[in-house]
Amino acid sequence: MSPIVQLVLHVKKARAAINSINRGRKSDNKKNNPFKHNPFSSSVCSTSDVNKLNPVPTSSLWDILPVEIQVKVFAHCGITDLLPLKLVCKAFYELLTTHEHAITRQYLRQRRHGTLPSPIDGEKTYTRHPEDDVVLLSDLFPPTKSAKGGHIYTFRYVYSLRRRQKLCSKLCYYIADRVMDRFAASEPAFMKSMFPSRNERNDFVKRATARIWFYLTPLMYYTLYFLESYTLARREQTNVLLRDFEAGRLPVPIPPDVRKSMYRSLQVKILRSPPFTNTATLIATHHCMQLLVSYLQYTVPPDEPGTSDDSWISSLLTVSPFIRLLEYFSAEIGDGGNQRMQRKDFMHNFHNDITSNEKDDMNSLVFERAPNNHMHSSVQDVWFEVARQELASRRAMQHRAEHILIRDNLPVLLGCQDCRDSMGYRA
Structure with missing residues (x-):
């Protein structure tokens, strides 16, 4: 039978x-x-x-x-x-x-191995295994709460987790590809001596890219969480200010310096809440943000010597949706075929993001307009300044870089300017 x-x-x-x-x-x-x-x-x-x-x-x-x-x-x-x-x-x-x-x-x-999404606290630990991605993602982005109690579980919610996972994974692959491309270009003697044939070099680069990609992806989930939380916090604050404006409690629009201070306070609140109450998570996310921004800066060298204008990066992180980062690196690598068309599409979409934000009716009612003044005038206004001060308050300014072993005794280091000196290739 x-x-x-x-x-x-x-x-x-x-x-x-x-x-x-x-x-x-x-x-x-x-x-x-x-x-x-x-x-x-x-x-x-x-x-x-x-x-x-x-x-x-x-x-x-x-x-x-x-x-x-x-x-x-x-x-x-x-x-x-x-x-x-x-x-x-x-x-x-x-x-x-x-x-x-x-x-x-x-x-x-x-x-999730028999569990459901639950709030993150300082005692929770997460593995780096790809099959456990949904555990971390669903805890970072829990389902909507029901007015009757409990949570609302829908296919749309699970699909949103999958969408975030795919976005972060693809972005990390692009960054890992850029790291190894830069490594191969900066270490030609090592590459030729250790891997005489082109096939051997290609195999090494492929394996190393996969290891960086594997390590980086969970860290990008925290980066995405911060950016989404910061966007939501700004929107909620604008709604509160709009109600004050309509009730006559906001006689004049808020000037740019006050607005900047308000946004900084929102970031401080996020970094002092889970999951960033865990200092190791805060440090690892700081390194991930540093890597992301450094490769955005690396792809667009300054026109003139000296300090470059990186306000476009802060706009990319705060005004545009997360997928725009993916579009940028895809166009930079030429992953979609016609690289020129990809770059044109990215610039068109990015310009629309900025224009839509500038023409936002709610912002124009509660915030004072400042010509040629970006909401975040420097990339340091997004995460970095607040994160460094938070690390200082926790006495964690001196810390170790992230080590990714791409070959025996050859680590790639993901770090920041405050990391202790370590032996390895700095990504």
């Missing part, structure tokens, strides 16, 4: 037992709610969810499966498969729609 036939027989027996129990209940309960006494409903799907479902037959063995098993089957699917599965048939559509909350929770439990 084949395994599938055995499964069908066991399912039929389980279904018969459940039906027998249901027939022993009061007839009015059976009539009004045939799934009320499903022994699995409390653990996998809520009673309210089951009550909504009036199963549509599919004329297949699928129909004899208990709904709790159907939920588990869908939870094992990839998140990108769930929306197309809704189009398969009416039965799938109704089940996926009705049990979206239960399927999403089950999906997360499977990928």
Whole structure:
């Protein structure tokens, strides 16, 4: 007897037992709610969810499966498969729609080793294994809270986690590629002596890029968290100021220097809240930000000797969405084919971001306009100044760089100006 036939027989027996129990209940309960006494409903799907479902037959063995098993089957699917599965048939559509909350929770439990998203505290630790990315991401970006208590678990929420993971992973790959490209260009003697053939050199660069990429990706999640939190905090503060303006409590627009001080306070608040209350996390994120900004600066050398205007980088980090960073590095590398067209598209999108921000009606009402004055006049206004002061307050200014071993006794160092001297190649 084949395994599938055995499964069908066991399912039929389980279904018969459940039906027998249901027939022993009061007839009015059976009539009004045939799934009320499903022994699995409390653990996998809520009673309210089951009550909504009036199963549509599919004329297949699928129909004899208990709904709790159907939920588990869908939870094992990839998140990108769930929306197309809704189009398969009416039965799938109704089940996926009705049990979206239960399927999403089950999906997360499977990928979080039996847990659900929870607030980050100083005692939590996270691995760097790619399969555990969803644990860190879902804790950093938890689902929306419900007005009735608890959280709202939807396919859209899980898809947002996947989108963030893909953005960060791709950006880290581009940065790792640039690090190794620069290493190969600056160490030609080492490359030729250690790897005589071109194939050997290419294999080394490929392996080293993968190791940097692997190490950097979790750190980029914290960077993304900071940038998204800072954007949200500015928006919420603007809404508060707008209400004050409408109520007559804001007689004059806020001048640029006061606005800058307000934004700095928002950053301080973020860095003094989890996950950055963990000093090791703060330092690692500081190094990740330093690497990101240094390679943005490296790709655009100053036109003249001296201090360059890096306000465009601060605008890229604060005004534009995170995907714009990806577009920039993709255009720089030429990953999408037509490099010239990619650069043109990036500049067009970046210009639209800045224009939309400048024309924002709410900002114009509560903040004083300052011609030729950027919201963040220097890249130091975003993260770096506040982070260094926070590290100083924790007596952590002197710290070690991140070590990524790309070959025996050859580490790549991710660090900052305050790192203690270490042996290795500084990325």
